[in-house]
Amino acid sequence: MSMTAEQFDNKLIEVAKKKGIPLWGKFELTGRCNLKCKMCYVRKEARDKEIIKLERTAAEWIKLAEEAKAEGLLYLLFTGGEVFLRPDFKEIYEAVSLMGFSISIYTNATLITAEIANWLGKIPPSLIEVTLYGASPETYEEVTGDFNAYDKAVMGIDLLKAEGINIQIRTTVVKSNKADIFKIIEFAEHRDIQFGIVDYISPRRDGTDNCLGEERLTPEEVMALNINLENYYRNKSDEILKEAISDEKDDLNGKPSDNDTPFPCGGGNCWFWVTWDGRMTPCGLMEDLATFPFNIGLEKAWKDLKKKSLSIPRCRECTNCDLKEFCLTCPARLKNETGYYDRPAPYLCSLAEKLRDNLS
Amino acid sequence: MKVKDGFVLRQIAETWVVVPIGQRVVEFNGLVSLSESAALLWSMLEKGAKQQELLDALLTEYKIDEETALIDIESFIDCLREKGFLEE
Numbered sequence: 001m002s003m004t005a006e007q008f009d010n011k012l013i014e015v016a017k018k019k020g021i022p023l024w025g026k027f028e029l030t031g032r033c034n035l036k037c038k039m040c041y042v043r044k045e046a047r048d049k050e051i052i053k054l055e056r057t058a059a060e061w062i063k064l065a066e067e068a069k070a071e072g073l074l075y076l077l078f079t080g081g082e083v084f085l086r087p088d089f090k091e092i093y094e095a096v097s098l099m100g101f102s103i104s105i106y107t108n109a110t111l112i113t114a115e116i117a118n119w120l121g122k123i124p125p126s127l128i129e130v131t132l133y134g135a136s137p138e139t140y141e142e143v144t145g146d147f148n149a150y151d152k153a154v155m156g157i158d159l160l161k162a163e164g165i166n167i168q169i170r171t172t173v174v175k176s177n178k179a180d181i182f183k184i185i186e187f188a189e190h191r192d193i194q195f196g197i198v199d200y201i202s203p204r205r206d207g208t209d210n211c212l213g214e215e216r217l218t219p220e221e222v223m224a225l226n227i228n229l230e231n232y233y234r235n236k237s238d239e240i241l242k243e244a245i246s247d248e249k250d251d252l253n254g255k256p257s258d259n260d261t262p263f264p265c266g267g268g269n270c271w272f273w274v275t276w277d278g279r280m281t282p283c284g285l286m287e288d289l290a291t292f293p294f295n296i297g298l299e300k301a302w303k304d305l306k307k308k309s310l311s312i313p314r315c316r317e318c319t320n321c322d323l324k325e326f327c328l329t330c331p332a333r334l335k336n337e338t339g340y341y342d343r344p345a346p347y348l349c350s351l352a353e354k355l356r357d358n359l360s
Numbered sequence: 361m362k363v364k365d366g367f368v369l370r371q372i373a374e375t376w377v378v379v380p381i382g383q384r385v386v387e388f389n390g391l392v393s394l395s396e397s398a399a400l401l402w403s404m405l406e407k408g409a410k411q412q413e414l415l416d417a418l419l420t421e422y423k424i425d426e427e428t429a430l431i432d433i434e435s436f437i438d439c440l441r442e443k444g445f446l447e448e
Contacts, residue, residue, distance in 0.1 A: 008375070008393045015373035023373060072372045074379070074391075100368030100379045102391060123382045126389055166389055 012074070016270040017261075020306050021072040024271035026284060027064070029092065030055055030081035031276040035108055036145035037133065038211040039174050039201045041285060041336075042276075046085055054277050058088040058095075060294055064274065065096045067298035076101040078125075079284075081276060084111035090119065102126045108133075109156030110149045117156075121163025129168045130157055134176075135183035142176040154187075161191060170196040173225060174215040181225065182232065199225060200328055200351075203336040205287045219350040223358055261309060262331050262341075268309025272302060282309045285332040313342040326359070327352035362408035362447045363440065369394075369402055378402065387444065397422060401436055405446075411437075 016023040031044040032051055044051045056064075065076065076096065083089050084107060097103060103125040109132075120128075132153060133143045140150040160167055169188045173181060181197075188195035199222050204210040217225065261269040268282030275281065279290035280301045289308055293301035318329045321344070329348050337345030366384030370377050376399035378392040394402060400421060401414055409417075411433065418429040440446050 005390075008391070012373045012375055015375070019373065021373050069370075074370070074372050074377065098381050100370050100381060102379060122386070124385045124389070126385065164386065 013266075013270065016072070017266060020269060022068065022270060022272050022302055023073065024075045024077070024266075025068050025073045026077040026079055026271070026273045027061060028079050028081065028274060028276045028284065029061060029083050029089065030086050032085050033080060033082040033108070034085060034110060034146075035082070035133075035149055037143055037172075038176075039172065039215045040210060041202050041204045042081065044081065044276075046082075055086075056276070056278050056294055058086075058091045061092050062095045064293060064298055065099055065101070067293070069099050069101070071299060071302060074102055075104070077104045077106065079106040082108055082111065084116065093125075094123065097123050097125070104129060106131070107156075108144075108149070108153060109160070110146075110152035112156030112159055114159055117159035117163045117165070120160070121165060124163070124165045127166050127168060128160055129170055130160075132157075132169050132171050132184055132187070135180040135187060139177050139180050143174065157191070157193075161193070168194045168196060170198060172198045172201065173217060174201060175217060175221075176215060178217065178221065178225060182228075185232070197225075197229070200333075202285045202333060205285050205336060216347075219347065219354045222351060223354040226355075227358065262312045262314050263309065264330055267330075267332070268305055272305060280305050283330075283332040285336055288335075315342040315344060317344045321349075321352075323349065323352040323356055326355040361405055361410070361437065363402060363405045363445050364447050367445070369399060369406070371399070376402075392443075397432070398436055401433065405440070 012023060015021065028042070031042050032046050032048060033040070033043045034046045037043060068076070078093070083105060086092070104127040105125050106129050109130040130153070134140045134150060137147045137150040140153075141147040157167065157169070169184070171177070171181065171184050185195055199217065201210075201212065201216040203212055261267075263269065263282055265271070265283070267273075273281050273284045274293060275284075275287060275290075278292060278294040279287060280293045280298075281287060281290045282305065289312065291301040291304040291308065296304075312331050315329065315334055318324060318327065318334070321327065327348055328351060329345070331341045333348060334343060334345050335341050337347060364384070366380060366382050368379045368381055370379060376394040376396065378394060380388045380390070397418060400417060404414055404417060414433050415426065415429055418424060418433065419426065422429075424432075437446070441448075
């Protein structure tokens with residue numbers, strides 16, 4: 001038991017990539033959400049009966065988890081939409097939590113009650129990651145359409161924290177909440193909760209409008225935010241600075257890359273996403289490149305997905321670009337930004353240029 | 361000797377991993393990686409093996425002398441005890 005956590009992760013990743021083992025799996029249990037964030041890439045209406053009919057059952061998700069375990073899955077994420085909208089989430093979680101996964105949950109925390117927190121506190125996941133969209137009811141109304149959701153989210157976070165559950169807070173930064181960012185950081189620090197940022201907003205994966213023009217930060221705004229964050233953390237202790245840098249690295253680069261796959265994060269090579277309506281994809285931002293594990297079984301779906309992922313054309317301009325070491329490019333982002341896997345996305349190019357200029 | 365309930369031993373990507381489940385995550389939120397021989401001992405300790413049985417298993421599976429095997433077993437058990445994984 002002398003291997004460090006980093007050595008352990010590196011060994012797992014190296015073997016998983018070499019052998020195509022799905023080490024990570026993300027189960028998007030629902031596309032529905034009680035909030036109405038303009039910039040969301042997936043959101044469906046909370047009470048949409050037609051959507052509910054298309055969702056997979058608890059028994060189907062539990063069976064899928066069993067199949068994923070047999071394929072070697074270790075890190076399992078439950079995400080949405082908002083998972084706590086599903087009345088059967090408890091049934092799914094309780095069954096899957098006994099299978100031997102390291103489980104994480106993404107939530108907006110607004111539906112967490114004392115009863116739910118108490119239940120989770122007895123059989124906690126490894127991590128609950130809460131997305132906080134602002135530092136006031138006014139900002140929440142602007143971003144999520146719900147003035148009351150801020151107080152509910154704060155209460156949810158405090159209830160989970162009181163149960164001793166490991167929580168992280170992350171914020172998707174858009175124009176409507178960028179003025180709140182340091183208040184959100186203070187909120188997390190005050191509660192001794194680790195904080196991370198999502199500063200890339202993708203166009204919706206189904207191609208419909210998600211107000212990018214209104215809400216997405218310009219490359220200039222992203223850089224200004226990064227510089228402000230660097231200055232802020234420069235005054236903090238080394239420990240906090242290391243955590244912040246580590247978060248940024250994860251957000252920007254994902255897991256170590258493998259040159260044999262077009263996805264720098266390892267999507268379709270050592271991890272997969274399953275959408276709420278049952279498509280297995282290499283990434284949550286994608287929906288057209290998919291296999292169907294609920295129909296053909298996870299083993300075959302994963303095998304087929306790996307083949308499909310390798311067939312995605314690479315962007316030659318991106319591969320040969322001088323900015324590539326600064327760029328967030330990946331096939332999923334290019335497809336959503338341009339409609340093609342192999343055409344450069346002007347937004348990402350501009351962002352890379354700003355990042356290089358800042359570093360130089 | 362027996363390891364506590366609430367842990368699952370798995371072999372993933374050529375690595376032996378112990379994953380806490382259910383309530384056990386409350387007291388131990390992390391993963392434990394084990395060598396192949398340690399995984400053998402762990403799997404026997406899940407069933408409450410005695411020290412002599414652990415020794416016999418190591419001597420059968422590995423080219424190792426008895427003295428070294430005993431030191432390895434004691435060291436592993438000390439480590440499990442220190443981390444609170446054993447039922448006392």
